[in-house]
Amino acid sequence: xxxxxxxxxxxxxxxxxxxxxxxxxxxxxxxxxxxxxxxxxxxxxxxxxxxxxxxxxxxxxxxxxxxxxxxxxxxxxxxxxxxxxxxxxxxxxxxxxxxxxxxxxxxxxxxxxxxxxxxxxxxxxxxxxxxxxxxxxxxxxxxxxxxxxxxxxxxxxxxxxxxxxxxxxxxxxxxxxxxxxxxxxxxxxxxxxxxxxxxxxxxxxxxxxxxxxxxxxxxxxxxxxxxxxxxxxxxxxxxxxxxxxxxxxxxxxxxxxxxxxxxxxxxxxxxxxxxxxxxxxxxxxxxxxxxxxxxxxxxxxxxxxxxxxxxxxxxxxxxxxxxxxxxxxxxxxxxxxxxxxxxxxxxxxxxxxxxxxxxxxxxxxxxxxxxxxxxxxxxxxxxxxxxxxxxxxxxxxxxxxxxxxxxxxxxxxxxxxxxxxxxxxxxxxxxxxxxxxxxxxxxxxxxxxxxxxxxxxxxxxxxxxxxxxxxxx
Amino acid sequence: xxxxxxxxxxxxxxxxxxxxxxxxxxxxxxxxxxxxxxxxxxxxxxxxxxxxxxxxxxxxxxxxxxxxxxxxxxxxxxxxxxxxxxxxxxxxxxxxxxxxxxxxxxxxxxxxxxxxxxxxxxxxxxxxxxxxxxxxxxxxxxxxxxxxxxxxxxxxxxxxxxxxxxxxxxxxxxxxxxxxxxxxxxxxxxxxxxxxxxxxxxxxxxxxxxxxxxxxxxxxxxxxxxxxxxxxxxxxxxxxxxxxxxxxxxxxxxxxxxxxxxxxxxxxxxxxxxxxxxxxxxxxxxxxxxxxxxxxxxxxxxxxxxxxxxxxxxxxxxxxxxxxxxxxxxxxxxxxxxxxxxxxxxxxxxxxxxxxxxxxxx
Numbered sequence: 001x002x003x004x005x006x007x008x009x010x011x012x013x014x015x016x017x018x019x020x021x022x023x024x025x026x027x028x029x030x031x032x033x034x035x036x037x038x039x040x041x042x043x044x045x046x047x048x049x050x051x052x053x054x055x056x057x058x059x060x061x062x063x064x065x066x067x068x069x070x071x072x073x074x075x076x077x078x079x080x081x082x083x084x085x086x087x088x089x090x091x092x093x094x095x096x097x098x099x100x101x102x103x104x105x106x107x108x109x110x111x112x113x114x115x116x117x118x119x120x121x122x123x124x125x126x127x128x129x130x131x132x133x134x135x136x137x138x139x140x141x142x143x144x145x146x147x148x149x150x151x152x153x154x155x156x157x158x159x160x161x162x163x164x165x166x167x168x169x170x171x172x173x174x175x176x177x178x179x180x181x182x183x184x185x186x187x188x189x190x191x192x193x194x195x196x197x198x199x200x201x202x203x204x205x206x207x208x209x210x211x212x213x214x215x216x217x218x219x220x221x222x223x224x225x226x227x228x229x230x231x232x233x234x235x236x237x238x239x240x241x242x243x244x245x246x247x248x249x250x251x252x253x254x255x256x257x258x259x260x261x262x263x264x265x266x267x268x269x270x271x272x273x274x275x276x277x278x279x280x281x282x283x284x285x286x287x288x289x290x291x292x293x294x295x296x297x298x299x300x301x302x303x304x305x306x307x308x309x310x311x312x313x314x315x316x317x318x319x320x321x322x323x324x325x326x327x328x329x330x331x332x333x334x335x336x337x338x339x340x341x342x343x344x345x346x347x348x349x350x351x352x353x354x355x356x357x358x359x360x361x362x363x364x365x366x367x368x369x370x371x372x373x374x375x376x377x378x379x380x381x382x383x384x385x386x387x388x389x390x391x392x393x394x395x396x397x398x399x400x401x402x403x404x405x406x407x408x409x410x411x412x413x414x415x416x417x418x419x420x421x422x423x424x425x426x427x428x429x430x431x432x433x434x435x436x437x438x439x440x441x442x443x444x445x446x447x448x449x450x451x452x453x454x455x456x457x458x459x460x461x462x463x464x465x466x467x468x469x470x471x472x473x
Numbered sequence: 474x475x476x477x478x479x480x481x482x483x484x485x486x487x488x489x490x491x492x493x494x495x496x497x498x499x500x501x502x503x504x505x506x507x508x509x510x511x512x513x514x515x516x517x518x519x520x521x522x523x524x525x526x527x528x529x530x531x532x533x534x535x536x537x538x539x540x541x542x543x544x545x546x547x548x549x550x551x552x553x554x555x556x557x558x559x560x561x562x563x564x565x566x567x568x569x570x571x572x573x574x575x576x577x578x579x580x581x582x583x584x585x586x587x588x589x590x591x592x593x594x595x596x597x598x599x600x601x602x603x604x605x606x607x608x609x610x611x612x613x614x615x616x617x618x619x620x621x622x623x624x625x626x627x628x629x630x631x632x633x634x635x636x637x638x639x640x641x642x643x644x645x646x647x648x649x650x651x652x653x654x655x656x657x658x659x660x661x662x663x664x665x666x667x668x669x670x671x672x673x674x675x676x677x678x679x680x681x682x683x684x685x686x687x688x689x690x691x692x693x694x695x696x697x698x699x700x701x702x703x704x705x706x707x708x709x710x711x712x713x714x715x716x717x718x719x720x721x722x723x724x725x726x727x728x729x730x731x732x733x734x735x736x737x738x739x740x741x742x743x744x745x746x747x748x749x750x751x752x753x754x755x756x757x758x759x760x761x762x763x764x765x766x767x768x769x770x771x772x773x774x775x776x777x778x779x780x781x782x783x784x785x786x787x788x789x790x791x792x793x794x795x796x797x798x799x800x801x802x803x804x805x806x807x808x809x810x811x812x813x814x815x816x817x818x819x820x821x822x823x824x825x826x827x828x829x830x831x832x833x834x835x
Contacts (some may be wrong), residue, residue, distance in 0.1 A: 001625040007623075007630040042625035174481065191490025193485075210651050224716025263483045346628070405715055406665040411657055440486035448493045452500040459505055461650040462643060 001042045003197075003252045004463045011039065016259055025182040032156055032260070039161035040124075047123040050088075055158045057084055058133045059151050062140045066147040074141060081137035089130050093124055097327035125165030127324055131291055132158045136172035138295050146175035153179045166249045167393065168267035168287035175262070183261025192436075195451055196255025199435075202454040203248030205463040211419050212241040215412045219393070220383050225404035231396035235406055237416040238383050239376050240423055246285070266434075271373075272424055273431035275368045277341045280375060288324070292317050295422050298401040307346065314346075315339040325382070330390065334381040341374060364426075372424070502580075516689050517648065518643040520677040523549075523571065523684065524645070526630035529619040531682055534566050537587045543578045544595025546571035547756035549684045550676065550806035552593075553816040560820030561827075567682040568660050569595055572609035572671065574603045576733060576740075579751075582614055582742035589747040591827060596753045596787075598775035599708060599766060601737075604729030634680070643773045647674040669706035671697065675803070685809035691802045700803040704762045710769065734782055741783040753780065753787040757796065757815070760802035786826035793822065 001008050016036045021029045033381055041048040045255050061081040069471045090098070099115040106113045136154065139145040148154050157175040158164075219226060219234020226234070250267035257264045274280035281289045297317045303310035315336065322335020357363055377394065384390035396404050439447060476558075521527060535541055540563040542548050558564045568578055575594055580589050600608055618626065637643045646652065661667055675690035690696050711723040741751045755776060758766055758800040770776075772789065780787045790796040795818045799811050807815055 005625065005629045006636075007629040009626075010632060042628075043623045045624075061653040139773045141571055186485065188488065188490040191488075191494045192485045194494070206650065210654075214651075223712060263481055265481055345722075406662050407667075409659070409661050409665070409667055411654060414659070415654070434484070436486045438485040440488070444488055444493060447488060448496045448500070451493070452504070453496045455497065455501045456504050456508075457650065459501075460508070460653075462645055462648075 001039045003249065003256075004201055007042070011035070012256065013092055019260060020185065029152065029156055032160065033152060036156065036159040036161040036164060040159065040164055042126050043085065044121070047121075050123055051129060051159060052155065054085065054130065054133050055155050056090060056151065057081070058137050058158075059148075059154045062137045062147045062154075065137060065140050076136060078141045081134065085130050085134045088127060092126055094323075095326045124153045128167050128169060129158055129164060130170045131288075132163075132172070134174075135169070135291065135295075137433070139171060139173040145176065148172075148176050150179075160257070160262070162253040162260075162262075163264060164318050166246070166253075167285075168250050168253065168264055169291050170287070171291075174265065175255045178262050185261055189261070190259055193255045193258035195390065195439075195447075196435075197252050197257065198255075198451060198454050198458070200248040200250070200252030200255060201458050203244040203251065205461045206454075206457045207419060208241045208244035208248060209463060212237045212244070215408055215416050216241050216383065218407050218412075220385075220389065222407060225392055226396050227404045227406050228396055228400045229395050229413065230404070230406055230408050233413050233416045234247075235376050235380055235383075235397065236420050237392065237412075239272075239372075239379050240416070242379065242382075243423070270427040270431045272372050273427035274371050274375075275364050275370055276371055277338060277345050277374070279372060281338075281342075287319065296320060307350075310468070311333055311343045311346070314342050320341065322426055327387075330381045330387065333387075333390075334378050337378045337381065341378075368428070481506040499720045502760045502831050505743060509640055512642040512644075512648060516687075518677065519637065519639050519641045520644070520667060521634060521637050521680065522643065522645040522684060523678045524630070524633075525615045525618040525679070526622070526626060526633070527680075527682060528568065528570060528615040529622050530630065531566055531568060532615075532619040533583075533591070533610060535568075535582075535588070537589055538563040539563070539588075539590040540593070541582065541590060542567050542569050542593045542595070544569040544584075544593075544754075545573055545575065545597050545600050546684070546752070547597065547681070547758075547806060548593065550686055551595075551756045551812045551815055552819075553813040554681055554683050556813055556816035557820065560817070561823065563591075565593070566809060569682075570611055570615055572608065573615075573682075574600050574608040575612065576601060577612040577616055578739060580736065580740050583743040586747075589749040591749065592744065592751045593823070594751060594753045596755055596776065597711070597758075597766070598770035598779075598780070599781075602730050602733050602770075602775060604726050606735070644674055646671070650664050668711070670703065671707070672703035672803075675700055683782070685812070686806055688809075693767030693802075697803050700805075701760070701798060702764075704803070704805055705765060708769075725727065734778065737779065738782040738784075745784075748815075750827055751783065751785045753783075753785055754819070754823075755789040755791075756785070757799045757801055757807060758805055759801045760804035788819070788822045793818075796822070 001011060015031070019028055019031055022031065037051075040051060040195065055418050058081055061077050061084075062075040065074050065081075068077055103113055136145070136157070140147050148157075149301050153176060154172065156179065157170075157172050158171070163170045173250035216234050219230055220238065247268040254264045254266070266289065267285060269278055269283040269286065271283035274283050297313055300313040300316060301309055302313060318335040318339030319332060320335070321338070322332045325331045325334070352358055358367070377397075380390050380393050380397075381387075384393065442450075504771060519535055540557070540561060542552055542565050546569065549567065549571055552567070552569075553567070556565060569575070570578070575596075579592065579594060603609060603631055633643075642648050655670065673696070675687050675696065676684040677687060678684050690700060713719050717725075744751055753776075772791075776787065776789065779785075788796075790799075796815065799815055804807055
């Protein structure tokens with residue numbers, strides 16, 4: 001079920017109404033669990049069984065980790081959990097990719113092997129719910145959270161419908177405590193939750209799908225060389241589209257959860273105003289970057305074993321981060337580009353350590369713009385379906401003498417330009433604050449007017465139910 | 474019990490949320506009502522959007538012995554389902570798709586081992602032989618929705634239908650924000666490769682996907698002129714892409730067309746072999762659009778070859794004075810009243826063609 005669908009509007013209204021009318025906390029949790037499985041099963045019912053199987057296995061393994069006395073026994077149960085989760089993810093998401101690469105390797109060795117194409121349907125949101133579930137056994141192992149005795153509660157923590165298919169990646173340690181006692185609906189919580197949902201839908205339906213997607217699709221789908229202006233418009237358009245698409249989903253999820261009395265952490269914090277790449281990753285897909293930091297970078301040694309080892313660790317993390325997004329080498333290259341940029345940033349930080357000019361506003365702005373431009377170059381590999389397309393686009397972006405084709409209408413170029421300018425201005429204006437703090441400073445009539453305009457724009461856009469980009473991950 | 478490691482709580486800005494919520498609800502309702510009234514004063518009425526979901530809903534109605542209409546927008550506009558039912562004794566299922574190549578739908582029916590019904594294929598050779606691009610994508614999207622549509626999409630479709638039958642502004646090819654932005658008179662760069670725009674919506678659609686041209690379009694006027702002018706660039710084959718050598722591109726297109734002829738013959742034979750029938754129909758086209766189509770795909774070309782290779786009967790409107798006497802107001806489709814008369818006159822020809830087909834099979 002998509003947030004930007006009429007089905008969800010009816011579904012959410014029903015769930016919300018019944019949820020707050022129930023007095024018994026267990027009954028409410030049962031309702032949320034049933035609603036979450038309906039939400040997920042509405043795509044493909046058999047995949048709900050897979051979701052439950054993953055959850056049940058991690059519930060069992062979590063209790064075994066907690067009960068085990070010996071460190072090596074704890075480690076074995078954890079390995080079982082990690083292996084089972086990653087095997088499932090590997091089979092569904094990377095099965096064909098691995099076979100193709102295996103075939104390529106054999107061909108290099110002179111062995112002609114044609115693997116069967118596995119007709120595998122990718123369960124929607126598998127990368128997200130696998131991480132939701134895995135976070136539990138990892139945190140039980142780290143003794144950050146104790147195992148829950150309630151399979152129902154754990155199943156709800158993994159499948160809670162607002163965050164189930166496209167994040168934020170909510171850790172069991174953050175969610176399970178919220179299931180202990182019934183939440184109270186505080187004054188303004190419902191209104192604020194609904195405003196966040198409207199903002200998220202506006203970002204997705206109006207900004208991403210209506211104003212930006214067509215330019216990006218045209219440019220990335222073209223087989224020839226395009227003019228520099230078109231190339232930049234397509235790439236910058238995609239940079240805006242993916243932000244509004246994904247941040248829109250997260251905002252909707254946070255708003256929907258808040259309406260139900262649950263608190264999910266921010267997943268984005270004005271990333272296009274980042275100064276440097278470590279700052280970017282503190283602002284972009286925060287739940288994934290903290291997951292990889294806590295469960296991969298730090299266990300690898302982090303930056304405790306010297307700069308060279310830290311650089312290697314960073315590259316490993318970004319390699320995995322790239323692969324997590326999709327079974328293609330273009331995603332890996334995207335991840336590695338960010339890894340290299342992070343390493344370079346660390347080197348520069350040590351070279352310019354103590355330099356005062358770096359904290360001036362002008363320098364920050366220039367470094368911020370440089371970060372944005374570098375991130376846009378990275379997006380080329382993320383969005384392109386192959387390296388040839390990525391190379392053509394990058395060539396067109398850097399070589400202004402190139403005579404390529406003009407593909408975009410003037411209207412599309414203006415749309416992308418205006419939306420991007422607004423996006424960057426908003427991110428820079430708000431980079432050191434938060435949405436609630438910014439909204440609290442606005443006069444109430446302006447909040448109402450902006451909310452009304454967003455709703456009217458969503459109604460006018462009449463979205464056709466385009467799926468969110470991150471569903472495929 | 475899980476240890477509580479999370480004390481995170483979202484901040485709610487201190488504002489009078491109840492009052493804001495009520496004001497927003499009232500203002501949004503008023504703005505929506507105002508927009509609805511404005512759209513109705515422009516002449517729009519509440520009608521369904523012809524979406525892939527509506528198509529999939531009709532596709533699910535196909536039974537093994539159904540009478541099915543496939544093709545582009547001409548059979549969609551020009552065939553009256555009541556008149557066909559009266560003449561042929563079966564209620565047809567309308568599966569033609571505007572702006573599409575019908576081949577994928579024909580292939581899908583041929584691949585359905587249970588299907589042994591009758592297929593009326595509306596044929597515009599330029600569209601049916603399209604080697605790729607949006608014409609094929611339209612059919613493939615609809616088929617994908619039929620084969621892989623989810624329960625969520627189905628329920629969304631039924632809720633959408635409920636609203637579309639009541640609200641005039643819910644018109645996806647005319648009144649969306651994107652459509653309105655596209656109408657802004659902003660000139661494009663010289664030599665920009667911009668595909669021609671699709672004409673504005675000019676029909677109403679009922680739940681069985683019977684499309685009727687609106688009166689406004691049937692009358693001479695600005696809308697009719699705009700639609701006429703829209704057809705000519707749309708029906709002009711696009712130039713070869715700049716990134717493929719012309720001879721390589723033309724060879725690729727030629728090979729794709731040859732494959733289409735072969736695949737079509739195979740699909741028709743599959744349906745024939747199960748006792749089904751396929752009949753091709755060339756619907757009326759007039760004015761400069763007819764000149765353009767005749768020049769690009771003369772009758773002696775694809776039409777004749779397709780009938781010869783498939784062995785299926787064909788009805789070409791120009792062969793019969795009673796079918797050729799209709800005028801298409803915007804060159805491409807019949808008006809709603811004419812479509813009923815046209816179908817009534819077409820029925821005897823269909824009966825004859827289908828009877829011949831049956832005799833040949835015996």
